[in-house]
Amino acid sequence: MTSHGTSPSPTAEGAPRPGGAGTLAGRTVSRIGYGAMQLERLRTDRGAAVALVRRAVELGVDHFDTAQFYGDGFVNEVLREALGAADDAVVVTKVGATPDSGGPLPLRLAQRPEELRADVEDNLRSLGTDRLAVVNLRRADAGPGLRAEGDQLVDLDDQLAVLTELRDEGKIGAIGLSAVTLDTLRRALPVGLACVQNSYSLVSRTDEDMLRLCTDEGIAWVPYFPLGGAFPGMPKVADESAVHSAARALGATPAQVGLAWLLHHAANVLLIPGTADPGHLEANIAVGRIALDGADIAALDAVPSRSADHVRLG
Numbered sequence: 001m002t003s004h005g006t007s008p009s010p011t012a013e014g015a016p017r018p019g020g021a022g023t024l025a026g027r028t029v030s031r032i033g034y035g036a037m038q039l040e041r042l043r044t045d046r047g048a049a050v051a052l053v054r055r056a057v058e059l060g061v062d063h064f065d066t067a068q069f070y071g072d073g074f075v076n077e078v079l080r081e082a083l084g085a086a087d088d089a090v091v092v093t094k095v096g097a098t099p100d101s102g103g104p105l106p107l108r109l110a111q112r113p114e115e116l117r118a119d120v121e122d123n124l125r126s127l128g129t130d131r132l133a134v135v136n137l138r139r140a141d142a143g144p145g146l147r148a149e150g151d152q153l154v155d156l157d158d159q160l161a162v163l164t165e166l167r168d169e170g171k172i173g174a175i176g177l178s179a180v181t182l183d184t185l186r187r188a189l190p191v192g193l194a195c196v197q198n199s200y201s202l203v204s205r206t207d208e209d210m211l212r213l214c215t216d217e218g219i220a221w222v223p224y225f226p227l228g229g230a231f232p233g234m235p236k237v238a239d240e241s242a243v244h245s246a247a248r249a250l251g252a253t254p255a256q257v258g259l260a261w262l263l264h265h266a267a268n269v270l271l272i273p274g275t276a277d278p279g280h281l282e283a284n285i286a287v288g289r290i291a292l293d294g295a296d297i298a299a300l301d302a303v304p305s306r307s308a309d310h311v312r313l314g
């Protein structure tokens with residue numbers, strides 16, 4: 001499905017593909033993409049947010065992860081402003097939650113079929129397109145954060161029914177899943193999935209079985225919190241002494257080692273590290289040039305995995 005290293009096919013921007021080439025929803029993308037959630041932090045400096053996205057494109061990124069609820073539309077609007085048709089980027093969004101400014105957390109679940117449809121329409125509007133390349137159904141079955149209760153406990157089949165309708169209508173190119181269990185993934189396979197986005201990193205590998213199923217099924221595995229996220233209480237890649245040792249030996253940073261391990265770990269992994277810092281963006285995109293040898297891999301594989309499922313975000 002993927003090839004590691006420099007790809008012979010450059011991006012539409014003419015850049016070599018960082019991390020090599022991967023496949024997402026039938027499209028070739030660079031294996032190192034960009035998770036746009038951290039752009040929320042640049043809300044008061046929209047120019048800097050747009051410049052960060054443009055820099056990512058120049059450096060070969062053509063896969064962006066977003067959501068309408070990131071900054072209540074702000075992040076989608078930044079992507080709309082920064083990306084043009086000539087960039088031919090795959091923008092992946094997610095539905096299943098909505099901003100909740102007065103609530104205990106900045107967002108709440110919005111899992112009901114009519115809420116999913118409304119969320120797709122909102123994404124179409126704010127991204128300025130008539131078709132979303134990939135939409136992840138963001139469940140709350142697994143991973144850190146919210147859990148569904150009451151009328152937010154919605155049957156998977158009812159949710160997939162509305163998403164397949166939207167795909168038939170041409171408003172969605174492909175469907176993915178997020179924050180799901182192995183059982184949910186198995187149940188959804190007949191719909192045809194482009195990707196699965198679960199919380200997963202070198203230090204939090206509870207979902208190894210799901211990753212392997214995705215590899216076997218030709219589904220991209222797109223880990224969120226690939227560095228352990230920005231929230232306190234999450235296991236962080238940079239907290240591990242084995243990661244620091246490898247980083248020193250490789251002349252890399254701990255974050256880069258965590259991302260390089262993910263790229264090496266399975267060929268269907270696509271990365272979407274999040275950052276609002278231009279230096280970190282460059283460092284993350286440079287990870288494709290880091291070669292881990294057998295001893296590096298063995299030392300990193302031996303890092304214990306810690307579940308983050310109990311962590312309440314926010």
Ligand SMILES: NC(=O)c1ccc[n+]([C@@H]2O[C@H](COP(=O)([O-])OP(=O)(O)OC[C@H]3O[C@@H](n4cnc5c(N)ncnc54)[C@H](OP(=O)(O)O)[C@@H]3O)[C@@H](O)[C@H]2O)c1
Pocket residue numbers: 034035036037038065066094138178179197198223224225226227228229230253255256272273274275276277279280281283284
């Ligand atoms: N499907 C879902 O439910 C879901 C949930 C959460 C996130 N996501 C997506 O996944 C993406 C990635 O997750 P995330 O952004 O939450 O977490 P992450 O990528 O694991 O970590 C982001 C944190 O690491 C820092 N960082 C990034 N690059 C770094 C580097 N080279 N060196 C040191 N620190 C670095 C960032 O700070 P700086 O900004 O200072 O660099 C930020 O604090 C998100 O942006 C979002 O698009 C999806």
